[in-house]
Each structure stands twice: as structure tokens, then as C-alpha cells.
Amino acid sequence: MKRRASVIIGAAVLGASFFVSGADTRVTAALSSVSDALRPASVSFARVDMRGAPGTSAQGEVAIETPRATHVEMPTAVKGIYMSQCAAATPSFRRDLISLITSTELNAIIIDLKDYSGTVAFPSETALEGGAGCTVPDFEEFVEELHRHGIFVIGRLTVFQDPLYTKVHPEAAVRRAGDTSAVWKDHKGLSFVDVGAKQFWDYIVALAREAHALGVDEINFDYIRYPSDGNMRDVHYVHSTGDKQVELERFFAYLAERVRENQPHHMPVLSADLFGMTTTNYDDLNIGQVLERALPYFDYIAPMVYPSHYPSGFRGYANVNAHAYDIVYHSMKTAAERAGATTTKAAGLTHTPIMETVTVPASGTAATTTRQEPTGLYAKRAYKAEVMRPWLQDFNYPVPYTPEMVAAQIQATYDAGLTSWMFWDPANTYTSLRQVLKPE
Numbered sequence: 001m002k003r004r005a006s007v008i009i010g011a012a013v014l015g016a017s018f019f020v021s022g023a024d025t026r027v028t029a030a031l032s033s034v035s036d037a038l039r040p041a042s043v044s045f046a047r048v049d050m051r052g053a054p055g056t057s058a059q060g061e062v063a064i065e066t067p068r069a070t071h072v073e074m075p076t077a078v079k080g081i082y083m084s085q086c087a088a089a090t091p092s093f094r095r096d097l098i099s100l101i102t103s104t105e106l107n108a109i110i111i112d113l114k115d116y117s118g119t120v121a122f123p124s125e126t127a128l129e130g131g132a133g134c135t136v137p138d139f140e141e142f143v144e145e146l147h148r149h150g151i152f153v154i155g156r157l158t159v160f161q162d163p164l165y166t167k168v169h170p171e172a173a174v175r176r177a178g179d180t181s182a183v184w185k186d187h188k189g190l191s192f193v194d195v196g197a198k199q200f201w202d203y204i205v206a207l208a209r210e211a212h213a214l215g216v217d218e219i220n221f222d223y224i225r226y227p228s229d230g231n232m233r234d235v236h237y238v239h240s241t242g243d244k245q246v247e248l249e250r251f252f253a254y255l256a257e258r259v260r261e262n263q264p265h266h267m268p269v270l271s272a273d274l275f276g277m278t279t280t281n282y283d284d285l286n287i288g289q290v291l292e293r294a295l296p297y298f299d300y301i302a303p304m305v306y307p308s309h310y311p312s313g314f315r316g317y318a319n320v321n322a323h324a325y326d327i328v329y330h331s332m333k334t335a336a337e338r339a340g341a342t343t344t345k346a347a348g349l350t351h352t353p354i355m356e357t358v359t360v361p362a363s364g365t366a367a368t369t370t371r372q373e374p375t376g377l378y379a380k381r382a383y384k385a386e387v388m389r390p391w392l393q394d395f396n397y398p399v400p401y402t403p404e405m406v407a408a409q410i411q412a413t414y415d416a417g418l419t420s421w422m423f424w425d426p427a428n429t430y431t432s433l434r435q436v437l438k439p440e
Helices: 032-038 091-102 139-148 163-168 198-213 244-260 320-340 403-415
Strands: 079-083 108-114 152-158 218-222 269-275 300-304 352-361 368-379 391-393 421-424
Touching: 079 091, 079 152, 091 108, 091 139, 108 198, 139 152, 152 198, 198 218, 198 244, 244 269, 300 320, 300 391, 320 403, 391 403, 403 421
Parallel strands: 079 108, 079 421, 108 152, 152 218, 218 269, 269 300, 391 421
Antiparallel strands: 352 368
16 A cells, blocks of 8 residues: 555635735736636535534633544655545545546545535534535545545635525624625625634634544645625625734634644644735735745645636736746745745734844934834744645636646646645546556
8 A cells, every 4th residue: 555645735716816916916806707617516416414503612612522533644745636525425436536546646635524605524513504515424434445545635624715604603704894784795606704703713623623533634724814706895894803914814823723732642734725826925915815924823835826817917927827837836936935934024923023223313412323123024933845735727727728737737846846736626537637647
């Protein structure tokens, strides 16, 4: 049996917005066709309601779960593919993707724990009932099967995009500015939980701990951001009262501490999905995400560097899809350098301002005095380049993504000094990737 591994994952989709690089220039465009192209395809599956009642644990209390499963060692180089929870509930998809992994260089799979609808895939004592998505009643048994094949299992947990939670708990939702009693929805009709709604934080912590107790080796958090692809002029936040970057980092800190707290045997690996342009931007893209503010709290960061999701004009490319290698290489090379740096121009809760001594005239005299002034830089911890693991593209948007384009993204990752990658295909078919994977 070959040695299998971990992979950070979560396949977030850059959704329906894109951002132009630059401190003062931000372009947000509604691209509902993009989101539709990236949303996992539905699979016919008999709906099975989740166990338990709607739950939010008392803040500050973390139960110690009784471990019910073993875990698989994380490999040095993670090579994984995404599997939607509908596909996980379908035997033919299971057989196909297990065969693909065990016969090739792949060693990890990323499975939805909670999808864009808010539906929780696995049997849970915490999950809200009534989700419109697929469930996997034998989730624990499926994880055990994957482990028997030596496959490292990553669970993707969609966070703040959660229409089910906002339906049950509208008090926690992002509201409409024009009618603060109404829940705001994006262009796809999906609603978001306000990042500052701390009651929701405990819900996410509880789900992550439950999934880990069922054998999931790594928890990947996706949609850890403020909304972007709707009428942003009509957005009102009840719970987020401060800077989006700070509010989101406080969530990161709470999440990391509480999910890891009192783990009886196996410590879960934690990873986070960020927009691809967090690798090159220092502003928060108006969604709260800044690379340096996420690094202290997760074991791995997964930028979604899908070439198709970069705006025309990025690095001077009129046709970004014709430059798949260059976009992935530049993005991941920059991300690795920023992770390894000991200074940054990005503020953060764990960063220390770097001061300089300046000499200025003393008030009312010819003498001078000295004082400390900020340089605009901050001291930070340096991280190994390997904490960066990109999400790469094997889906057709807006052009067919050929085997050559898929191979170019992998090579760009290696040339950037990284060894791990994950592929996203909402259809779970991986047509082009299959043609470039090396045999086991």
C-alpha cells in the first residue's frame, strides 16, 4: 500500500467576483455564469435527514469527543482531488475516484462536510435539519474505506456561505441595508452569515470536531470571508462593527484554538482556502482576506489560483487563460516568499510594528529631539514555503482546459518551489487531469 497523505483543501470558488490588483483599484463584477460553472453538479440521491436538532453550543465549551476512528499519516507532498458530497453518496463515483487515486500519483481526497447550501454531509448531533443538499449516511464507513486504501481524507467545510443557517437563525445573517429586517442574498440567491456572529463560530467548531472524530484527517475551511458577488451597496452588518480584516482574523484565532483544544489522541490538520489574488494583493479585496492574517492559525493555506478567475489585464495578460503557467507560477512564488518573510506591510493581531528613530526640531528651540515613529512595516513569524498548497483548475471555463493547460499548472507549482497541489472539478470527472497523472 503506498504511503498516503494529507492535503489542505477546500475548494472554494472564487465565486462571482474578481479583483484587479492594486492598492486603490478594485473591480467587482457579477459573474453568475462563473459560479454556476463551478458549483458541484447534482447527483440523484435519496435525501436522508441528519440526526439531531438545530444546535449552537454554549460559547466557551468544547466537548472532548470519544475517538471513533483512526487517522492516516499526512504525506510529504499532497496531491489531491475534490469530491462533492453528492458524489460521495454515489457508489459509481466512489469506485471511480478511489480507482483513480490508487492507480496514480494521487494520495488524498477532499470531501464536502458542509456545502454551499448549508447541508451537512455526515451524520451529526450538531447539524441543522432541512438542508437541500446531499447527505452521506454511511460517511464514517466511507472514510474507513478510503483509509484502507491509504488515502488521506480532507473534509471541506463551507463556512459563512450558509443559507440553511441563516434560515434557522436569521438574526446571524448579513442583512439588507435597504431593509435591515431582510436577509441579504447574492446574485445566486445564497445568503451569508455575518462574520461577527459569534454564535455561529461555535457551530463551525462543533461540526469540525465531529468530522475529525469520524476519521477525517484534515479539516479545510472554505468561504471564510465576507460576501462579494451581489449588490454590495445593499449590505448591512449587524454583528461586524469593525474592520473586516480584524473581524475575520479574530474568527481564525478562535477557530484554531477551539478545534485543536482537548483533542484526545490525534491532532487535526487545519487548512484554509483564500482567493487567488490574496497571494499578490495586500488589501483585503473587500472580503476580509489577507494572506499574512491567515498564516498564524492554519497548518496550510490553499490559494485558489484558477487562471480563469483572474481579470483580463492581470500582469498585462489580455487573455488570462492563455497564461495558465505564468499565473500559477507568479501567484505561488509570491505567496511562498510572503510566507517566508520576517517582515510585512500587512498589519495583523500577531504582528509587531517596526519603529524607527527620527530626529526632529525641539519645539520653540534650535535644539533637536528624537522619537520613535512607525515605518509601515511589521515583524512576523517566517513560515516554510510548504505551507502554501494551491487549488488548480481542471474544469472548462470559459474555454476548455486541456491536458496541456492542466500539466502547465502542476509544473508551475513545482517551479515555484512547492510540491503539493489539489485539483477542483465540480463535475468530479477530471478528464484532462487523468491524461497527465503519473502512475503509482
